[in-house]
Every structure is written in C-alpha cells, then in structure tokens.
Amino acid sequence: MSNKNKKEAAKQSQLHEVWRRLKKNRLAIFGLCVLLLIILLALTADIISPYPYDYQDYSAAKEFPSFKHLFGTDNYGRDILSRVIYGARISLQIGFISLSTGALAGCILGAIAGYFGGAFDTVIMRFTDILMSIPKTILAIAIATTLGPGLTNAMIAVSISSIPNFARVVRASTLTVKDQEFVEAAVSIGAGNFRIIFRHIFPNILAPIIVQATLGVGTAIILAASLSFLGLGIEPPTPEWGAMLSAARAFIRDEWYMVMFPGLAIMLTVLGLNLFGDGLRDALDPKLKT
Amino acid sequence: MLKFVIKRILVTIPVLLGVTLLIFTMMYFTNGDPARLILGDEATEIEVEVLREDLGLNDSFLEQYTNYLIGVIKGNLGTSYVTGIPVSVEIMDRIGITIRLATLSTLFAVVIGIPAGIISAVKQYSAVDNITMILALLGITMPNFWLALMLVLFFSVFLNILPASGLYGPLYYIMPVISISAVSIATIARMTRSSMLEVIRQDYIRTSRAKGQTEFIIIFKHALKNALIPIITVIGIQFAISLGGAVVNEQVFAIPGLGKFMVDAIKARNYPVVQGGVLVIAIMFSILNLLIDLLYAFVDPRIKTQYQKSSKKLKIAKEEG
C-alpha cells in the first residue's frame, strides 16, 4: 500500500519535473491558460453563453457589436458570441477526437512498422507514402465526399489525413528506441513483443507523440475549418468556426465582425495549442534547451 | 548516383499505383452518378443509362480500374466528363500556374523565413527572437483563408492598390503569394531556429571557435549548412503543400490552379480528372522528393556517399529531420 503510494509519488515526480520546467516557460503557460479557458468555455457553453446558439432573432439581424451582443449578431440575428462559445465545443471536439483516433491508428501502424520492420515496414510505409502523396486538403475532401457530409465524417476525414504524420514520427522514434540497450535487455530477460512494445518502447516515445498531438490538434481544427469553408463540413445550425467563417464571408465588407470573431477564435485556440505544444516539447526534452 | 536516381524512381511506381487505387476506390464508393450529373435532371433514365455505358461506369470495379491503368500506361489519362477535353490537357493548363505560384511562395518563404530563423537562433531569448517567433506562430495559427480574406479586404478594398483576383501580371501575385506562404514562412523560420540552435551546440562549432573563427563565419559557414537538412525537409513539405493544397487560396483569389480544379472535380464526380489530377500531383511530389534527396546529398557529403554506396533506405536522414 505504502509502496504503491510511493510509486505513484515517484511517477508524479517525473510529471512534476516536466511541469516544473514547463512552468518556467511563460509563453507555454499563456498558451495553456488560453487553452484551458477555451476548454472551460466549451464545457460551460450552456451556462455562460448569453443566448442559445441557434436562436434566430429576425429583428436583430446583423447588429454591430454592442453590450447586448458583445460580438454582434449574424444575418439570422443569432448572437455571434454565443455561437463562438458553442463553436469552441465543436472545434475542440473535432480537433481532439479526430486527432486522437488518427494518432492512435498512426501510432499502432508506426510502432508495428518500426518494431517489426521487414515486410510490415515496407507495406505500412508505402501506405503512408501513398496517403502523403495526396495533398491533405484534397485527401480530406475526397474522404469527406466519399463518406458524405456531417460532423462524424468530417472527423474521420481529418483523422485519416493525420495518420501518416503519426505513423512516421512513431516509426522513427521506435527505430531509435528499439536500438537502445534496454530493449535488448528486455529481450534478454524473456519479455515478449507485446510487452516490449507497450511497456518499453511506447512510454519512451510518448514525448514526440504528445508534442505532435498538441500541434496536430491545431492543424486538425484548421483543416476541419477549411473543409467547412469549402462546404464539406458541418451541418447547420452547428456553430463550427470554419462554417461560420464560410457563411459570413459574403458579409466581410460591411459586417466584418461576422468574419472577424470566428477567425480570431480559431487563431487563439490554435495559438494556445501551439504555444503549449512548443513549451511541452522543451519541457519533455530538456536537451533541446540550452 | 544515377543508380540511386533510377532506384528511387522505381520505388515510386508502387506508390503511384497505390495512389490511383486509393482514389479510384474512394471515388467508386462515392454517392452520385456522374452520368446523371452530366445530363442534368431533365434527362431520362434511358439517356443516363446510355451515357453510363459509354463512360464505362457499368463495368465492374476491377474492369474499370484495369481499363484506367491500361490507359495511363499508354499515356492516356482519359477525358473530362464535364468538358470532354483530355484530362492531360486540362491539367497542363493549370499546372503551370500552380507550379509558378508554389515556387514563388516557397522562394518568398525561404527568403524571409531562413534569415528570420537565423537571427532568432543567434539572438536566442532576445526581444528580436521573441517577436519573430510570435509572428511565426501567428503565421501558423491564422487560418489561411481568413488571412486571404483579410488581405483582400485591406489591400484591394480599403487601399485599392492590389488587384483582388486573377493572375494577369506581377501585381496579381502579391496577395496569393503572401497568403500561401504565411504558413511556410513561419514553419521555415521555426525550423531554422531550432535546427540552428541544435547545431550551434555541436562540438565542431566549438572547434571552430577554438580556432579563433569569428561568429559571423561560424554561423553562416559552419552552422547554417549543417542545419540545412531539416530546413530543406520542411521547405520541401511546404512546397508540396502549396503545390496541391492551396485550394482555399485559389478559391478566394479566383486562381485557376490545380487544387481548386481537383476539388471541383471531386464535387462533380469527374472521376478521370480526379484520378489524373491526383496522379499528377503524386508524380510531382515524388519528383520533388527526389530533388530534395539530391539536394541533401549536395548539402551533406555523408548522405552523398550513402547514395553512392547504396540506393536502399535513404530516408533515415529525412525522417529524423
């Protein structure tokens, strides 16, 4: 029991170490705060947003930002602030879910390719080559078209197009880790492949995966927004930021705030993710910092 | 070296095959009947059926795919369902613009990004470094299409100094190039910075300091060239992205490039165009990758000997970068 506690404490101390380093990086903390704030907004959207995101008040269409509508209203008289807040939910959901499924698939493929090598490696790497030979946007659009529209399908499209990056990162890291003596040590004490991959290799390549993932969520959000912008994303009245931008772009001349706020929301979220991801990379890999 | 090039080209063949198969399969299972789309909803079922037969859409999956492959091998990418023009001709019409735009954007990104990254690295933790890196981050985090819209709003509408769309002269290139290269500039600057920081720590840099060499030469002669491999890699990736992925920019600036063309083709179920386009982009990508690999050899003698000695597995350097 006490042993277990201690063990926990020791594990925590490793996390602690990372956190301690991270804390020193002001930009990373700023990014984390931004991110947490946006997550908080997403979680409490029902409570804090001043209006329902789909409430159309025809008498108040296209209103300039005011105290009543801090970000103004859109052409249907919907409160843009509320939509941006709800949009956080959608965009984060897309970002996180699609990325984590893509990352999972990519990691498994990458680990298999890197660890077993040979034919597995060739096949998997050719497969990622294939995916990478098609531009991401076009690949995502093709997938979204094949699957049809909708949130889930958009997420699938985004997640498939994020597989190759992960597969490559994981494969490369697996290759370096695999050659380290502790893997051989594990073989020497009779550990099986499964144990080696999950107990020995994975924990040690987590850092690049986490970093890639943090940065990738941002990319995923932007990619999903581009899909929406091109008309392949989310169905109305879902307030996805890219879709909001796309719908508002006809009004960019006079009702600039309709374009401005969703754009800023995307920017801020991705900025937060990137700052945090950069900081995390430095914190996880102290070698990188002189 | 030649052997290396040939082997590399041979390796891309299965990838290209895979690309065609993947796209073909995706398109095969996509909703929407191209024949119906071509004829419009006033056409009768019979007319549609005749057209389907003509286009070979009633053949089995395998038949269609083999027919397509046979065509490709013969150098025939098929004809566009929509315009009836050979796909190769349609693609050639656009590829020039796409390549030119991608090249300009990448050049621009390199010219801005590398010096910015170097300054940032040399003056690590200074105000210049912080500002450059924050700008770079903004470049990455700003959605591309948003930036494009904002540029148009500012330069064309408010200031009316730049044409809003089209590509009919030097002035027309300015905004598309800026908006396509924003991400590249940022990525290149960041990569340059981190790669330089990595290299600056190396022993051989200390060796040249110990020789009494000046910082300027150390940075530009010793460090930069060593830092170049990962930078070249991201330049390549960015170039590839702007070759095929500038869809949104093309839409905003009404540029008849390959990306928008492909997206329209996907939407119109114009299978031959989709296939041909993806194939051509994939070929461009592999040529690009080959060029980058050769560039590596040019920059790094270790890689050069590696190529000369054997032609297998040369991506290591690239993947590590």
Add this chain to the structure above:
Amino acid sequence: MSKLLEVRVLKKYFETKRGLLHAVDGVNFAIDEGKTLGVVGESGCGKSTLGRVVIRLLDSTDGAILFQSKDITNVKDKRTIRREMQIIFQDPFSSFNPRMSISEIIGEPLTIHKMCKNKVELKDRVSELMDTVGLALRLANSYPHELDGGRRQRIGIARALALDPKFIVCDEPVSALDVSIQAQILNLMQDLQEQRNFTYMFITHDLSVVKHISDEIMVMYLGMIVEKCESNELFEHTLHPYTKALLSAIPEPTIKKTKQRLLLQGEITSPINPKPGCRFAARCNYACDKCSQVTPTLEEVSPGHFVACHLVQPCTIIA
C-alpha cells in the same frame, strides 16, 4: 570440472548494404563451470556479437552452442535459456528503460517468468536482490536517470541475477565507469561469483581488467580468435603478434618500467567480405606471403595455450 558452455565453429554474419559482415567467424571455445572467460579485442571485432549469439539474443548463422551439454543453437522456446543465461550491458545509461523505477526494472524478469506468487513476495525478492548488489533500499522507487553510473551498473547486475542464472555474459560492464567505481563493481562481481558459483564470459577491451578477473582469456581479432589460454600464461608467454602489440600498447600507471613498444601500423580493417588469409596480416610486423593467403587455424601450441598464427605453428599447415 565440467564444461558449462561449449561453442563450436560459431558464425554470425550480418547482411549490410556493402556486403556480408563477418562479425563472428568460426569461433570455438568452452567455459568451465564457475570460471570466468575473458574476451578482449578492439572495438568492432565481434565481442558483443559473440556474447549475444551465445545466449541466443541473436541467432547464429552457423555452428553449435552447447549449454550443459544440450544443444541450444536452435531451441525455439527461449524461456529456459533466458533463465539460465543472462547478460549485463556495457552502457549503464541506455540499458534501462528510463520510464521504469529501479524496483520495476529488477522485478520485471520475475514478473515475466512468474517467479513470485504475489506482490509481497515480489517486493521481498527485489529488496533481497538490491541488498545483494549493494543498493540502498530507499532507491527502490527512484528512476535510473537519478542515479550515477556505478549504481546503475548495480541495477544491471541485480536484474541479471533476478532469474538466478548459471551463466552471465558481461559485456564491458565497467568500461563506462570511473576507475574508483570500476573497482567497486569488479569486486562485487567477484564476490557474487564466489558465493553463487557463476560462470562469466567477461567482455572488455581493457587488458588489465581482463587479467584481473579472468581465469582464461580469449583474444579476438576481426571475428576470429587469435589466441586463447590461461590468464597468466597470456601475459607471460605471449605468442600472437597481435596480442603482443596489444599488450605493449597499454599505458601502465607506473614510471619505473620502460617497456619496448610495438606500434601497429594502420587501423583495424573492415570485417565485410574479408579475404582469405590471416586477418591481422595487414597490420602485422611479421607477416609473410603465406599469411595473406591462408587463414591460420587455432592450434594448441602448448597445453591449454591456443594460437592462430602461421609464425607460431609453422609446421602444421602445408600451403
């Protein structure tokens, strides 16, 4: 005394881009139970490879490995082999999973081989092992990176001991350590051997270490054994030119002796697709025509002293 391990014409070739790399090329030797066989040679001569092939971490290309008179060359189920034969690695920095605590590292072999019934027993065993190798119990929950090289090497020893093996390959276990720490570890290993009757195959490139710890020494050059004999014999009656050069190259920490030096020319040649002939011929000061044409075999020139050199055993082979 019984032979614990016997190796016959063992070969290990690696496929590389440039050709077939003969890392271990026809090696014969045997180790008696409870003894230490020292293996010395320059970097890249195949010491580690030999060690790994012997305990089946790598599959051999050819030859036979007999452990306790049983042929284990092609045994599929390696579980018993793992329990009988262990390895201690050179690099105390990379041979531990940085994400595992000391107790997890030492306990892992026990978990894998299900040698403890429950957590409590596992914990006890781990504490026992840590005690044996002189690690303070409070370190149980530390991580390897928090420790110094000497302590880490103790973890490596504890991990190897966990399964209570008979035979341990020590792959340069002290090369990365400072002399003062190195001495501590060497003493520990000797103590353990005495207590538990371990058999060591001790790989190193440091001749003074190998002399100190081994009963028998085997000198390797480019995948082959060039000389093998009892430890003192090697230093008193050095026969092979390479061994001679090696011995003379060692800088000794005394200022009294002025020894005659035997500088070798050039560097170790590539083990890829080696040509027939003595592999040392290119660097050998005494090489003759025959040396570059015929590969010398390992012959017993005096009781227990084996050498592979044409100059030492001139009459055995007809060209």
Add this chain to the structure above:
Amino acid sequence: GGKGGQKEGQDSQSTGTESKTEGETRSDTVSTPEGKTALKFALDAEPASLDHYMHTKQQGFTVGTLIFETLIKKDTNGEYIPWLAKEWEFVDDTTIIFKLRDDVTFHDGSKFTAEDAAYSLALGAISSFSKTIFSSIDSENTKAIDEFTLELKLLNPYAPIMEALASFRGAMLSKNARETMGEEAYGRAPIATGPMKFTEWVSGDRIEMEAYEGYWGEKLAFSKATARIIVESSARSIELETGGVDIAMELAFSDWERIEENPDTVLISGESQSSTFILLNNSMEPFNDIRVRQALAYALDLESLVDIVFQGQATIADSYYIPSILGHKTVGPMEYNPEKAKELLAEAGYADGLTIDYYTYENPIHSPVGEVVQSMWAQVGVTVEIKTVDLATMTDMNNNGLVSVAHMSPTVAIADPDAALMIWPTWRTISIKHNDQHVQDLLDAGRSTYDDANRAEIYGELQDYLFSKTYNIPIAFPKAAFGTRGNIGGLAFAPSFVPDLTQIKFQ
C-alpha cells in the same frame, strides 16, 4: 509547366496589343471610356461547354449571346422581330416556314444556310438539355427546303415555340463545324454567326472573344471581350468596384446596396424569372399527408424569411410562377399561423413533434433557407436535420426518390408558363413525386393551346389546384441583379439572368 507558362505569356501579350498593359486597362475602365474597346465581365461559375445543347448553365448562355445568334429575337415591347430569319409564316399549327438571311457567315467563313438551322433545331429536340423546351419539334421532318428556307415541323401544337426560338436556347450552330470537331470540342471552341468569335478558353480562368470581321450586322461597341470566372461573390463585387471588370454577374444580396451607392458602379436589378420553393416528397411519409404539408406551410413566416435570406430583395411568392409570365394567378401565400400548424400536425398524429431531414447543398441561398426554415419549423415542434450534400449526391438521391425535403430555386428558361411549371410533370425525377394525373392533364392542355386567354385560364386552374394540394411550398420570387461600371450603357436587366451583352454601349 512549360505549356502553362507559355500560355500565360501569350495571354498577357495578346491583351497587351489590345489595350497596352493590364494596369492601363484598369484605369481605362475606371475613367476614360473613349477608345475603350475591350469588355470584361465576371461570371460566377465556369460553364462546361459553350454549346447550349450540351449544358444548361446560364453562365454559358451569357457568353453565348456574343457568339451565337437566334433566328428571331424579342424586342423590348415583347414583339418577335426578325434576326437570322428575315420572315416566317405559320403554315399550320405544327408547321412554320422561315426565310433566312443570305448574308450571314460563320466565324470560319462558311455560309449560314437552312441546313444549319434545321440541324440546330433538330438537335434541340433530342438534346437532353433542351428537350423540355424543344421536345415538340419533329426532328425527322424539320428540314431545309432550299438554301435559305427552313421548314420547322412540330409533333404537336406547342404554344411557347416562338418564345423558345427567340430565347438563347434556340441559337444556331454550324452543322459542319460541330460535326467535324465533335460536340465536345465544338462546345469548347464554338463556331457560330455572332458578332464576337471565340478565341481562347483558359480553363478555370477566363474565356476570350474578339470581334468577328465578317459579321453581317452592326458592329459591337467593343472589339474584344473577356469572361472571367470568379466564383467567390465577394471577389466578384470587389473586382467590379475596383474596376477589374466592367460587369459582374450574380451579385450577392449583401453587395447590392454598396454597388448601388458607389458612384462608379451601377446596379441593374429587377424581377427575375426564378422562383424559390420548398420541395416535399409527396410519396414519402409523412408528406403524403396533406395536413402535414399544410402545417409546414402555415409554420413559415415568409415575411421574415424573405427579409433574412434575400435581404429584402424578393417578393413573397403568391403562386407557382412569377407574375410577369402569362397566366399567373395570385393564389397564396399561405398565412403564417403556427397555431394552426400545430393543430394540423396533432391531427395528423404528430402532436409530440416530428423529425425530418432537409437536404441542401452549399450555396448562398440554399443554406440560409434551410437554416431559417429549420428555426421556424422548430417552433411548431418539427425538428429539422439539415443534410448538406453536394450536387452530385443530391441528384443521385433525387433520382432514387430519397430526398424528403429540399429547397429549389430554378430559373425559368423561357418566359412561358409551360416552362415556368417545369417541375410539375409527373415524369420529372425531381423529388416532388406527386403522381397527380390531374396536374399532368392540365399541363398538357396548356401546352397545346395557342390562344393566350384559354391558356391563362388553364394555368389559373392549375395554380388553384396546386395550392389546394400544397404539394410544395412556394416561398419567394427573388430579384436578380448584376453590377456594371458606370460607363457601361445599353444593358437591360434580364429576368432570365442572361443579359444581352451585344447591346452594350460605352458612355
């Protein structure tokens, strides 16, 4: 990229010879009309073909008006006037004889003859793109009597025939050119008799034309014309405002006001020939129940809808086609009465609400209609799930009768009630699926009646009947507008969205 590069180079050269350099063209359009010889107009989409028997895109027709010509035209008073045909005569209800001009040549120099006219009209009858208008033409027996005399035979009396012939859909092609080039190549580089001849088509970017030297009629005000394809509506209006183009088609509603107020630009707007309505799939649950259909209609606050979606630039639809077309009768709109809607739904068994799929595709009008309708129907307990699909999927689903509710905004090809009611024939694949023979009977009757008064009566009855059945819900008759630079004159508003660019005069 060698080829693309060359092309681009040539382009800037050829524009250069016409109007010095690009920059100067821009300032030309803005300030100095004198010497202006080039017309640039912006289309909102790229036509697949310029051959009007190969597509139905109004953008293609707009370009086509410069290249192709019809046998007859309609003047501002609504009178049919001679054009390529000098005169014509109804021999009987199904036979018309046209005397053609003898001085007309195609752009390749060959003579335009009755042979070409017969070929063109016969093609119209069988092309799947123009069948709805020309299906009454007897393609077998329509033939040239002599070099310049054409005998047009109809299969049955067809009232809108003159309207159809005067519309761009009846424009004349070159038989020889089309047959030798092949229909697809011809569509990409057409040869016809119009004042401008096709010169170049840069795929995805622009179509270029220049004055045809051998044109029989009056020369146009410009000797060069460029149709640019600018899909983004904001980009189109910006180009117009900054002088990058002379005319911008299909302006977004949000841009109208600014174009109108800008002293440099002119907004030409008016009632269009399009109407917009909600399609209900009448052979699908629950829309086979008239109470549900009516409830949905009652639940729509059309006034707000028109305000929001069309930004006021439309009138509420009071019937099934626009008032300016023969036989229009005000039968609606259905009053806005959510209470009644709820009652009807409850009666139909949907007191606890109802969930329906609404299909739309990404389009500046389609999506907003969907969003507003979704919000309004929600008030009466109908949950709408909007499915945004692309045109291909939509077409596919339509064919298979899978579209439950959708929005449609067709533009009538010709100003005739028969064409205006084009969604109603029972054989149509559009997902209205009403299968009502009475509707078909009335349509057939209207079609074969030449007398306008009688026709109006038949269509009046049809509109009443349709309203009583509520097979679909008419929403609005949107206005249309295009913008021009201030120095463009002579251009009249075109309800069909296809302005007659030949009328342009520079001021």
Add this chain to the structure above:
Amino acid sequence: MNDKSNTLLFVRDLTIYYITDDGVVKAVNGISFDLERGETLGLVGETGAGKTTAALGLMRLIPDPPGKIISGEIVVNGKNILQATKHELHGYRGKEVSMIFQDPMTALNPILTVGDQIAEVIRLHEKMSKEQAYKKASDMLELVGIPSERMSEYPHQFSGGMKQRVVIAIALACNPQLLIADEPTTALDVTIQAQVLALMRELRQKYDTSMIMITHDLGVVTEICDKVAIMYAGQIVESGNLEDIYENTKHPYTKGLFGSLPSLSSKVNRLSPIHGLMPDPANLPDGCAFHPRCPNKMPECETRCSVNTEIESGHFVRCLLYE
C-alpha cells in the same frame, strides 16, 4: 618561479560555475597552476571533476549561459586572458593556445573537407594565400601521418584514429605555444591510442609546444607528461612531477585511485577501491570535498578545507594530513 620569462601559463584561483535552473554547479573551485614552456601537465580526475570546464576556461569558451568565470586569473605570455577583448580572443584562440576536444567523432564539421578545416585555421592566423594555406594544410596532414591526397575527403570517410589525428593537425597548424588536449585518446582503441600518443610526443618535441593533457587514465599520464595535477570536485588535490605523484603518493584520494587500478604486473585477489561516490558539484559537502569517502578522515575535515601545501619542492597536496 624565479625565471618568470619561461613561464607560459599562469593560473590563479580560477573558479567557474554553471548557473542552471537546478542550482549552481561549482565545476571549478579555485585551481592554480603554472606551466613552463615546453612542459606537459597531466590533468587527471574522474568524470565530472571539472577538467573540461577548466580547459574551456583557459580558452574563454565556457558556454555562457549557463557558465560563468567567477574569479581568478589566467595569464598567458603575460596577458590576462580574462580581460581580453573579443577581437584579441580571435587572435588568441587557435594561434597562441589551441585545444583538442574530447570526442574526435564530433569535433569535425561533417560537411567541410578535412583540408578546408585545417586550412581554415591557417588562413585565420597566418597571412597566406589560399593556395599557400592549402599547401600548409596538406603538409600538416602528412605530418600526422595521413596521405595528403585525402585532403578533399570528408570526416565521415575517416576512421576514429584518423579523425583524432586531423584534430591534432588543426590544433598544431598554427604552431601554438600551448596545446590543451582534452582526453584525446579516450574514445580510441588501445592500439590506436598508442599511435596517437606517440604522434603527440613526437610533435610536441618538434614544435616545443607546452601542453595540458587532460585524462582520467593514470597510465596515459606516464606516457607523455612531466607534471601531474589530480583534480577532485573542481579542486586540484595533489600536484607535482611524475615521481612525486606515482612514487610518493600523498593525498588519500590519489592513493585510492592507484588502489582501484587492476594491475598487469601484480595479481591481487581484490582491488581496494575508494568507497562511495564523487559528490554532486551542485551540492558539495562542507569542509574537504573528499572527506565523506576518505579513509583517513579527521573530525576537522568536515568543517575545514585544507590549503594547498607544498610538502616538497613542487609537490603540492591539499589535505589536512599534510598541512
């Protein structure tokens, strides 16, 4: 000392800290030594003793941040290096003092040819045309036993021993007065090490260069050095000529080092190592840094660190036993 003009290097109380997030690493704590022209000093110590840091300090190459030269004096040829300007340093490094770094595998720039790298230092310090510089570079290469045809090859085409020789060629190219060699042979095999050491001996004689040989191998010292300084935890605990250290060992730490070495000549059953571990330089114990491990520890050792005591002429010990 009396003949000051013959003293090339004069180091007093050199103290260098690394100021890191995790605390202040006291890497070098007030070391002092002199070096005459033509003399070779062996600087011996275990990992982390501060040898490299001291050497970098002499070159003014301490990475800053985190390194800081806290105090001390480094006088070379009468000039105080710690006061030198940037410009003076460029002339000093590579010309007056040059350094061979620990790891030959990484000390050479992988993308420049070996010839370029040797010529670079020549061009920096000697007014020579490009051709002349390359000529001299090829001479240097021959000198270290590498055929000059290999001038235009890249480092990766060389073996470890050859790379180390190239590094030596670079260091000696401008005929420096002082050569600092930081474990130049640690990464090499013994046979190659013997070759390199022989080469260095030869070159040192030829050019009459003073040298500081950093190593942890007491054997290497006897091969090449005149004087030895034993470092422990950033301090020199014992120094003197070879005889003083090897035959007349005084400091308990030095004794421990010798006891830890397995010997080729005499067979012992067990070695007699120093117990415990080197202290963490970020957290040095009070008093004598060695006292926790010292077999001769006295109570006073825990509180006070001895001063440097000259027990015989030129033989200094820093231990309370000898104060």
